[in-house]
Amino acid sequence: MGRNTRKRRTPLATKIVAGAAALAVGGGGLVWANFYASAHEDHGGHNRTRSAGAQVATIDCPDVGQKIRDVPDRARGEVDGELATMDSQITNAYQRLATTRRAQAGDSQFVQNTILGPLKDRRKAIIDRIQLEINRAGGKADDNLDELAGCQGRPADQQNGGGQNGGGQDQEGNDDNGNGVAGPVAEDFVDINDVRPNSRDSRNGLAADGDGGSTGSFTTDCGVNENNLFNSDNLIAAPGVDNGAHHTHDYVGNQDNDAFSSDEDLANADTSCQNQGDKSTYYWPVLRLQDGTQEFDANDQGGGAEGNIGKILKPAEAQIRFVGSRQGDVVAMPKFLRVITGDAKSFTNGDANANSSWSCSGFEDRQVTDKYPLCPEGSQVLRTVNFQSCWDGQNIDSANHRDHMAFVQEDGSCANGFQAVPQLQIRLAYDIPAPTVENGQVRNPYAVDSFPEQLHKPITDHNDFINVMDENLMNEVVDCINRGEDCQ
Template sequence: MGRTTRKRRTSPVTKALAGAAALALGGGALVWADFYASAHEPGPSQHRTRAAGARIATIKCPDVGQRLRNVPRGARAGVDRELARLDQQITEAYARLASTRQAQSGDPDFVRNAILGPLKSQRSAALERIGTDIRRVGGTAPKGLGRFAGCKGMGAGRPDGNGGGGQNGGGQGNGGQNPGDNGNGNGSGAAGPVAGDFVDITTVEPGSGGLPNGLAADGGSGSTGSFTTRCGVNENNLFNSDNIIVAPGVDNGAHHTHDYVGNQGNTAFASDQDLAGAATSCQNQGDRSTYYWPVLRLQDGTAEFDAGDLGGGAEGNVGKILKAREAEIRFVGNKRGDVVAMPKFLRIITGDAKAFTNGLANANTAWSCTGFEDRRLTDKYPICPDGSQVVRTANFQSCWDGRNIDSANHRDHVAFVQPDGSCPNGFRAIPQLRIRLVYDVPAPAVENGRVRNPYAVDGFPEQLHKPITDHNDFINVMDEELMDEVVRCVNSGADCD
């Protein structure tokens, strides 16, 4: 099956990252599975290395992008490039962490001196450049940016970002399973998921699960209609590892591969005008919106088209890409009142690709199985019974500040409804986007603390393929007539398709 690909631009930083990834891989992708185990040496040294892996599974760094609130528009391009550079630096450091387990076993200060120390220096320089970019256009750089330079080692057990320890790591946190505890990972060639990341959906209590984000906006006596747009399931095989919202103009800004439906011009280098003029996979040609999410993979050893690429196998995203059998894209209303039209080119990110290390503030995941959708999981992948399919659901923010199509941290211009269905002060209700994806996934086998043929979302390497990192992205590129129709349907109580 063909894949839509493009020639990648290669910057010095990208070359350095490729080198670090190659070092971690050591010439064979399956070395990724050994991140938390020994170099196959028997005896006491093996146990020491496993102990080192248990102390530090990954690297936790402050997410600077989410802390920047007032970046002048003239500085945003430069700041976004530096933020992407911070992500690359973490990926490089994580690759070094993964490839030096033997050295770590013999030196308790190795991680601090050889990995976290140099990383802090690199991040300090990038943070200084962010301040320079802001001041260059007359802005005021946030005070104390340098305090975000330091990173910590972190265990593998908690998705709330608090399971790590100090500079030499810490415990696993809340009783979680370390990838090193299941015997050389899961054998897939990726750093996670592990057996503890899966649960049999039939053992989950009905009505359980769910995060405070993603509250339902429709229902009540307000706007009760809906509008469904049909854009397929990526039959055109449009994939890339760019991040057009967070890292515009940066190749491989996501460090993981996305599925795209709707707009067919999606790359990190596309302008709003490019998107407006692009083709669309949506049946209604007035909808050139871009809908995208990290691909779901079956870690079965399949060499996909990106097996050797950054964003793919070179960064631990391995195995067969599973295309959704259904992709329902639906807009609904607000239970307190009418909605207003979304502005063209409005950008919304829901969920957090770094929720494992960032914490749950922006996490918004809902995993389930068909026939069991009253049972939602946030930090576990479901194992579905025979005849049932895996379901990923994303309910987007449905309140808009009435002015901006984006914000410096890509979040402040939109908000979730409050528990009573109202929007925060100064925000207006807009149609809530809901994306429901259904997949045929062979059920993974969990035996003796190990998982075979697991499935997982693509992610930043240091996030260990945790389910809590699932996320979804949207750019509104509907023409004005179609957006007006969406609003009419939602506000009138009609269900339009």
């Protein structure tokens, strides 16, 4: 189903994790234990529960990639590859955490001595190589990166920056909530009727369009991945690395999008967009219904072998549009501009770069960032996102893939000499039966694909874009927006 077959550079740790596929469950993939557990003891005929909140739920590692700034262009490929290997090391360590429960119960230092300590050493070796590669290429590596080598075990009862809590072990003692994977859990869901209108924190994802400035819009119709183009690569964050995302993406628009696609490949590719001048790539992590379906990637890295199991759900509708600035005209995006919005690691990173927004059709004034909505019958699950729309005027990418773009300020203007470009807004609508939540358990939940250690938390939702519009079409988009017209 749309898998790419080019020869790929694969981090060593990814190859190690592949051996864990022998632990397959009925729904496909690994038993990625979430350790949202409490131990049960029988006293005098009563089933009493004692807290085991101190048990480690997942691994929390500093995000080295977001701290790197001064990387010369000729070192970026090597640095991105090293960061991808670091991601694979975390995946490998999480797999070790998830399959050594008995050993952990018998040794309070097992996690530290057997998992976290060796992981720190391996991360330190990669950081040393990153610093060497930066310096060799003429840059100046941050000498303090070594401080980011150590990781922590996060207890099940510890909240993250986005405000999630863990769930509980069921009466049978299962620690996977009946899903066979690490999440989601019951507390990751909320009835949309219980969400207060207009309560979403708007620090990120600010809409650029408004009553003043450039009020037009341009809509591009690129379908809903009818060609079944899926892979677990990330051309922006991990170019040249197989399975750089550790989760599966939906792709619309450009049809030659994998980790090895060059700008020339993108420019020469077919597109699913009706306007053939738009060869941009738009991609996001798939949603899955954890119903036991064996998908095409049930035993693959990025899929079931990393805890992303169940039926892939395509959106019923994918609305992609570009809008203007409240403060004035917009300028053209440069070709091959790369933009990441949201943070795939926001469960452990905190919400500084989070940009998730979940809702239900008919309830669009109720947006949540850290919960999946339970929608009433006949209402669709909505994922919406407003991208950064301020560009530094020079770069199509940056070392951490973020610094060349920024969100507008509260008044709609761009700061620090950045220029306003058309803001990409994506609205995905899904037909999903509402999961059942009873007695602290969720059955047949849906969840966004994620890095294994992120536990399928809704706040990890994110979206990616590479502009591959031809010059004439981009000029048309800009002119339409600045004239205040609605075009497509």
